[in-house]
Amino acid sequence: MAIVEVNEVLLLRIARELSMEIMQLPDILTKLGVNNEQWEQIKELPRFQYLLNEMMLAWQAAQNTPERVKLKSAAMIEEALAEMHARVHDSREPLAAKTEMLKLISRLAGIGNERIEGQVSEKFTLHINIGDGGTHKIGTVTSKVIEHQP
Numbered sequence: 001m002a003i004v005e006v007n008e009v010l011l012l013r014i015a016r017e018l019s020m021e022i023m024q025l026p027d028i029l030t031k032l033g034v035n036n037e038q039w040e041q042i043k044e045l046p047r048f049q050y051l052l053n054e055m056m057l058a059w060q061a062a063q064n065t066p067e068r069v070k071l072k073s074a075a076m077i078e079e080a081l082a083e084m085h086a087r088v089h090d091s092r093e094p095l096a097a098k099t100e101m102l103k104l105i106s107r108l109a110g111i112g113n114e115r116i117e118g119q120v121s122e123k124f125t126l127h128i129n130i131g132d133g134g135t136h137k138i139g140t141v142t143s144k145v146i147e148h149q150p
Contacts, residue, residue, distance in 0.1 A: 006041075010034070011048045012055075019055035020068075022075045077108065 017028040084101050087093045
């Protein structure tokens, strides 16, 4: 069996992916371009075992819970996108379900999320201080009106 050339970055990436438990080992190895022979050698390296242990401790730490939930949720959504694509284009799928999926996909893509901000009415206030110590206030409120024909 030939010795495989590994680097620290590869070891870290494998350890990180394994500690996150989002993907299965064969998928991780394929993603990172590692074959079974290489994996058999890597998993026995003391440096890899140390990195994997450290990554697992860090990933499972209580303070990391929000990040774990965020990453696992994102991975779940990413995996569901293929099914959503198929169902949106399936003529047998109810229109209401397609609409809801498209709303979700649009929100994830950041399409149509622009906020329209403004006030319902504009207010103008003028304060006039007169030498006698009194304050006089003059104010007016105007509303924007959109006129239309029925």
